Amino acid sequence: MAIAYVIGAGTAIILLMRWLWWRMNSYGDLAAQIGGWIVSALLLFAGAFDTMMAWLMNLPSGVDFSTDPDLMGASMLFVMVAVASIAIIVSYLTPKEKDSVLQSFLLKARPFSIGWKPVIQSIEEPYKEIEGLARTLFSWLIGVGCIFALLYGVGQLLIGSSLIGIICVTLFIILFIASIKRIKADDRAEQQLDSNIN
Numbered sequence: 001m002a003i004a005y006v007i008g009a010g011t012a013i014i015l016l017m018r019w020l021w022w023r024m025n026s027y028g029d030l031a032a033q034i035g036g037w038i039v040s041a042l043l044l045f046a047g048a049f050d051t052m053m054a055w056l057m058n059l060p061s062g063v064d065f066s067t068d069p070d071l072m073g074a075s076m077l078f079v080m081v082a083v084a085s086i087a088i089i090v091s092y093l094t095p096k097e098k099d100s101v102l103q104s105f106l107l108k109a110r111p112f113s114i115g116w117k118p119v120i121q122s123i124e125e126p127y128k129e130i131e132g133l134a135r136t137l138f139s140w141l142i143g144v145g146c147i148f149a150l151l152y153g154v155g156q157l158l159i160g161s162s163l164i165g166i167i168c169v170t171l172f173i174i175l176f177i178a179s180i181k182r183i184k185a186d187d188r189a190e191q192q193l194d195s196n197i198n
Contacts, residue, residue, distance in 0.1 A: 005072060005076055006040050006043065006044060006072070006075050006076055006079050007036065007037065007040045007079070009076035009077070009079050009080045009083075010032070010035075010036030010037075010039065010040060010079045010080060010082070010083040011033070011036060012080070013032075013080045013083050013084050013087075014029060014032045014033060014036070014083060014087060017032075017084065017087055019109070019111045019112075020111065020112060020114075020115040021115040021116075022102055022106075022115060022116045022117075022118060022119045023091050023092065023096060024087060024091050025091050025094060025095070025096055025097050026097075027090050027091065027094035028086075028087040028088070028089075028090040028091030028094065029087065031086050031087065031090040032083045032084075032086045032087035032090070035082070035083060035086040036079060036082075036083040036086075039079055039082045039083065040079055043065075043066050043075060043078065043079065044066055044075075047064060047065075047066045047067070049065060049066065049078065050064050050065045050066050053065035053074075053078070057074070065078075099119075099122060102119045102122075103119060103122065103123050106119050106120065106123065106127070107123070110127075110128070110129050110130040111129065112129055112132070112133045112136070113127060113129050114133060130186070130189070130190050131186055131189075139179070139182055139186075142175050142178055142179050142182070143175075143179055145171070145175050146172055146175035146176050146179055149168045149169070149171040149172035149175060150168070150169065150172040152168050153165045153166070153167070153168025153169035153171070153172055154169070156168060157169070
């Protein structure tokens with residue numbers, strides 16, 4: 001399971017970078033994919049970074065960075081930073097995507113404007129993202145709260161803490177309804193945006 005989490009962390013950062021950063025190109029993507037597998041293998045199976053990370057994190061003797069289950073989150077973060085670094089370096093050292101490809105993607109996908117400003121400035125029309133970064137992060141927090149409230153609430157009901165369980169399940173229902181309303185509002189806004197473009 002730890003292997004899947006660590007390798008998946010590298011893949012997740014690449015998927016995010018494709019959407020959040022205009023300069024990410026196919027060379028950076030490919031190099032990061034390959035590099036992620038290599039870094040993960042060196043970390044998990046060869047312990048190649050154990051000495052360096054033990055020094056950086058001041059780990060007690062006998063604790064290996066690569067095998068200690070308590071350090072799995074740190075291992076995931078390590079792989080994410082390594083993969084992102086590979087993607088950034090290779091993307092900057094290789095040609096950027098054609099302007100027409102970037103502009104086409106921008107107008108179809110409408111990603112957050114924060115990482116796409118050079119491309120936005122190159123188009124000859126006002127740009128409106130489907131959903132702002134702050135709104136997306138708030139929606140994410142509602143979703144996370146919804147899941148945790150349900151899991152914790154059901155767990156409390158099963159072990160006999162009915163008051164806490166009822167409060168958490170009630171919170172889940174409120175957050176779930178809020179999530180559905182936000183999804184519907186976002187869907188209406190996206191349809192309105194598409195109709196304005198067409």
